[in-house]
């Protein structure tokens with residue numbers, strides 16, 4: 001099969017596979033001269049090309065695939081961890097990309113699905129979308145409610161998409177910057193990743209104290225900067241809640257109650273968001289942080305139990321959540337827990353909680369009339 005014919009089949013397969021758009025970046029041709037009108041284009045294209053060639057020196061073309069989805073509403077029922085539809089949709093898009101890659105291989109060309117390629121740069125260079133100030137790619141039809149997938153092949157295709165000469169449609173808008181709870185979005189469209197809440201979802205380690213309170217009830221993902229975006233409004237109006245039986249897997253009380261023995265929940269969560277995210281300790285840590293933000297006394301018995309969990313971050317997050325919910329009873333329990341604590345960082349966190357509790361008691365006593 002010739003590469004021109006293969007290219008037509010790939011384009012035609014778009015809807016069958018579930019993609020809203022497919023773009024092509026030729027790696028061996030000089031980009032059209034009008035591309036250079038875009039100041040950031042050449043930089044992104046060179047970075048993309050170097051990354052791909054360093055991993056697959058046989059690659060001649062990058063195929064960029066846009067998988068659209070409908071976002072979830074942000075207000076989940078009380079007591080459930082909120083998760084973004086992105087995490088359920090990503091594996092579906094990736095499966096379709098893998099199907100396309102296998103098909104290309106069957107036609108005699110080489111092909112690889114690769115998650116190490118900078119997908120946002122690829123989508124921009126393929127002419128499929130523009131950058132938002134929040135650093136996400138926005139497509140015309142689906143806004144930023146998309147997942148982006150790439151595959152590389154040694155079939156030679158050339159560019160074909162209409163290309164916009166501007167990198168962003170944001171103009172004077174700064175809404176996403178203004179509402180971001182951690183102020184992670186810079187005016188120039190750079191994202192301070194270390195401040196973005198998505199970096200701390202289903203954590204493997206200790207979540208910084210200042211981030212815990214800002215995570216609210218989010219267990220996986222933060223969509224705030226996308227929800228407020230005027231370029232996403234039409235699509236967000238169609239937002240739905242996940243199916244009832246699915247959200248139950250993210251019931252915070254059930255997760256905390258199961259503690260060590262959460263194999264059934266774990267399998268269920270893995271089916272929804274993939275095995276990469278479905279790690280027992282990470283889910284327990286996230287559930288403890290959400291409990292601390294809900295400050296609901298019904299979680300306290302489970303948080304107390306979690307203080308004995310073998311995973312240090314789970315113990316630290318439980319101690320924090322316990323103190324946030326019921327500072328007075330937490331004091332005695334944590335004073336006792338410190339004597340048995342083996343992890344220096346967890347011990348330090350517990351000591352700080354006690355110090356703060358004592359300082360606030362001394363402060364309120366000194367405020368009493370007569371002092």
Ligand code: SF4
Nearest residue numbers: 180196197222224225
């Ligand atoms: S995902 Fe949330 S924390 Fe991250 S930049 Fe957007 S609003 Fe800020």
Ligand code: SF4
Nearest residue numbers: 132133170173176229
């Ligand atoms: S909210 Fe405004 S600044 Fe942010 S991505 Fe959307 S249009 Fe751009």
